[in-house]
Amino acid sequence: MPFLELSFDLKRLAPEAAEAACFACGASAVTFADARDDPVLEPLPGEFRLWPATRVQVLFAADSQPERLARALSGALGIGVELIRARQIADRIWEREWLKDFHAMRFGRRLWVGPHHERIEHAGAVVVRMDPGLAFxxxxxxxxxxxxxxxxxxxxxxxxxxxxxxxxxxxxxxxxxxxxxxxxxxxxxxxxxxxxxxxxxxxxxxxxxxxxxxxxxxxxxxxxxxxxxxxxxxxxxxxxxxxxxxxxxxxxxxxxxxxxxxxxxxxxxxxxxxxxxxxxxxxxxxxxxxx
Ligand SMILES: C[S@@+](CC[C@H](N)C(=O)[O-])C[C@H]1O[C@@H](n2cnc3c(N)ncnc32)[C@H](O)[C@@H]1O
CATH class of the missing domain: 3.40.50.150 (Vaccinia Virus protein VP39)
Known part of the structure; x- marks a missing residue:
């Protein structure tokens, strides 16, 4: 499915209030993303920890009007409309996106870890099948x-x-x-x-x-x-x-x-x-x- 994405820096906005404002404007998904590559290490189960610089990415139906939505979101968040960026996101088979980047890797001489779909044909290989999931x-x-x-x-x-x-x-x-x-x-x-x-x-x-x-x-x-x-x-x-x-x-x-x-x-x-x-x-x- 294609989407329209509006995004803005969280800065001093409260995350829960910003998320609620996005949904009130008709968003179908809200994602908090790392804006600067600062890793957040080991949040405890249930803990919600954000990055020092957080970008909020908000998805709307692809046929939404970007200018009208950006104005509505700017009003709901209390930030200038010029701080909101809009872009179209083309359709992809989202469930299979990770396949592009995850391939078999070798550890030491014999040990291979790879996704279920990939053939690993090396003499003496010890193969672990692992697809990316929710656990680290x-x-x-x-x-x-x-x-x-x-x-x-x-x-x-x-x-x-x-x-x-x-x-x-x-x-x-x-x-x-x-x-x-x-x-x-x-x-x-x-x-x-x-x-x-x-x-x-x-x-x-x-x-x-x-x-x-x-x-x-x-x-x-x-x-x-x-x-x-x-x-x-x-x-x-x-x-x-x-x-x-x-x-x-x-x-x-x-x-x-x-x-x-x-x-x-x-x-x-x-x-x-x-x-x-x-x-x-x-x-x-x-x-x-x-x-
Ligand atoms: C970095 S991941 C390692 C996962 C896997 N063993 C690996 O090497 O890829 C750390 C794991 O330790 C768990 N963890 C963190 N603190 C823990 C604790 N005090 N006792 C038990 N598990 C803990 C986390 O939930 C997480 O699944």
């Missing part, structure tokens, strides 16, 4: 890529592991495909638990993946624990992770910026000898053995 984790983000590369190089066949903050379940699915016996998955976001179950089943390894809706149920004494979260929760979780990994087991942490390495290393030093195992685009992966 397709392999395109450096923090996920670091963990996938660690798994490809270091995972011991038959390992039992925890994927803490599983998102889409990509790390658990990759681990099982690479030879792990059992992956226990937990996330604070219920949507992630649904996505992990779906992705494990879609990859034919559902029986090797257990989903936990409370961290209290996770088993103690696993061989490997992977957590791609962020510096602050990782530091807070150090005592819990220490109790979940067996002596001699491995902890793999991601979601850490270069300047946060010393904080995370310090938080874990009582129980783990942490060291960097990879860097990508300012992100660092840390791993260490439990003493």
């Amino acid at each position: 984790g397709t392999g395109t983000h450096p923090t996920t890529a670091l963990c996938l590369e660690w798994l490809e190089r270091n995972l011991v066949s038959g390992a039992r592991l925890i994927d803490y903050g599983c998102g889409s379940g990509i790390l658990a699915v990759a681990a099982v495909k690479l030879g792990a016996q059992l992956a226990h998955c937990f996330d604070i976001d219920p949507q992630a638990l649904i996505a992990t179950r779906d992705n494990a089943d879609a990859n034919g390894i559902g029986a090797n993946v257990r989903i936990w809706d409370s961290a209290d149920g996770l088993p103690h004494g696993v061989d490997v624990l992977l957590a791609n979260i962020l510096c602050e929760p990782l530091c807070a979780l150090a005592p819990r992770f220490a109790s979940l990994v067996r002596p001699g087991g491995e902890l793999v942490l991601s979601g850490i910026m270069q300047y946060q390495v010393s904080d995370v290393t310090r938080a874990y030093r009582a129980c783990f000898d942490m060291h960097p195992f990879g860097h990508q685009e300012g992100w660092v992966g840390l791993c260490g053995r439990s003493r």
Whole structure:
């Protein structure tokens, strides 16, 4: 379906009031978008966090009158009509738009992650099928890529592991495909638990993946624990992770910026000898053995 899009900078407008004004003018969709490429990292489930510079994109029926609508919107928002930009958006098969940009990627020598529709024909390839969805984790983000590369190089066949903050379940699915016996998955976001179950089943390894809706149920004494979260929760979780990994087991942490390495290393030093195992685009992966 084609659309007419009107857009404006949110600036000091209240987001809820701006959204209500757009719908009152007949909008069929309102999107808040990042105007300057400032990432918003890890909003909690249900949390609505905006960027420092937010652009509001408002869709109307394609046959609407741009000038008349811009004047109505300018009145409803209380901003000058010259601050509202109009453009026509051509018809596309929206459900398939992501296919253009998402292709199979290789991690290490053997591990491939790709969408279901793409053929991956490499001798010895270990293939994880993953389509973009609501939960984080397709392999395109450096923090996920670091963990996938660690798994490809270091995972011991038959390992039992925890994927803490599983998102889409990509790390658990990759681990099982690479030879792990059992992956226990937990996330604070219920949507992630649904996505992990779906992705494990879609990859034919559902029986090797257990989903936990409370961290209290996770088993103690696993061989490997992977957590791609962020510096602050990782530091807070150090005592819990220490109790979940067996002596001699491995902890793999991601979601850490270069300047946060010393904080995370310090938080874990009582129980783990942490060291960097990879860097990508300012992100660092840390791993260490439990003493
Ligand atoms: C960056 S995503 C990583 C997803 C996936 N494991 C990957 O590597 O792509 C982080 C995930 O951790 C979850 N998360 C954030 N804080 C958490 C916490 N304190 N406990 C458990 N999960 C958490 C988020 O809901 C999100 O799904």
